[in-house]
Amino acid sequence: MSHPAGGLTMPTMTTLTTRGRATRTRIVEAAARLVHLNGVAATTVDQVLEEAGAGKSQFYHYFGTKDDLVEAVLEFQAAVSEGEQTRILEQHPGWDGIRVWLDAVVEGQRRADYAGGCPIGSMAAEMADRDPELRVRLGEAFERKRAALEHRLRELQDDGELDGAAEPEGLATFVIATLQGALLLTSTLKHDHALAQAVGETWRHLVSFRR
Amino acid sequence: MSHPAGGLTMPTMTTLTTRGRATRTRIVEAAARLVHLNGVAATTVDQVLEEAGAGKSQFYHYFGTKDDLVEAVLEFQAAVSEGEQTRILEQHPGWDGIRVWLDAVVEGQRRADYAGGCPIGSMAAEMADRDPELRVRLGEAFERKRAALEHRLRELQDDGELDGAAEPEGLATFVIATLQGALLLTSTLKHDHALAQAVGETWRHLVSFRR
């Protein structure tokens, strides 16, 4: 009984030393890179281990199965993505925060050479119908990003900068959806024409409610 | 040398009998179903063969490799998707065609129990960064659907029903992107709330240019 059953990601119950946590993090980050680039199924545990400079035993010491790793990767990517969104929205109040955030998404994709699309979106496309537990987590990740945007829209509405007839919830969903689709198109077409056009129209729609 | 190299999908050079074509079609359709539901990597050749009621030898008689099958599946799904879009746009002239088409997409997803998302979109998400040749085909499939929509928008513009300031190309890209993203969100969240909201806002944006 080397792996006690029942834990979520596994040895959160056993004390994690500094070195241990570092190794675990290295594995998750390496996996995140590979999964983003190649997808879940096409990323093998051995690839991750080589990229992370770790051995098999380390891996199964920190994770119960490959699925657990995938879940950790999702949590990692969600944290990164939400962190960036939150940072930008805090740094830029009002309408400006939304504009800067949209531009950052476009610019980020350009810097990544249009590879992989949205880390969360690509995982969702591949795994939503395959792993029910992960599907829920993916939904929550989307929802948190959507909610952050909705929150900003409500602030704008409260301040009288967004038309009262506008629906922050629906608008936020709409923006997230458009972004996901535009990211997919761009990573398929390998140029940012589609992304720029879609984001442009999205912004146009949003500001049509500006007061 | 059982499989002459150089051909695209393979025995288009060799004469295809009625029975042969039927078998090939059965394989492609079975694969299309499985790939849509489970993705490319998670669909095995053996699964396809069992679903199609065919043997290994049939498969490698009609396809060189699994990749060739995937390409055939894409072509099949693209034909289905474009066929439906064309049919609807022809049956419903003017703005109505766009509205009916959008509704059909939403309704189609509902009937499919929010499984798989867009057949082309899910393949794009999984394969765009993995198979360069397929990536090009996927891009072309997107482009054809986008172009059909752009065409309708230009007609509307020529007829004075769409504002001259509107940009049909960008609007069409925007609609395709939003649809793709909304389909992804919906198949992740397993209810059509997001899809309905996103499509609703998209329609609202479109008709804001109606004259």
Added chain:
DNA sequence: CGGTAATTGTACCGGTTGGTACAGTCCGTA
């Protein structure tokens, strides 16, 4: 220092998967 637990290295295994070999059968045609 000594022991206990966290951590790591290495070798291995069983199942799955894409692909092949090859013998045989169907079927249009002359």
Added chain:
DNA sequence: TACGGACTGTACCAACCGGTACAATTACCG
């Protein structure tokens, strides 16, 4: 009715992949 090529059935294989066994080694703590 003979023949060639399209078509199909069965058995097999090498590679890969997720996961395991187990021994060795570090490092914290009393």
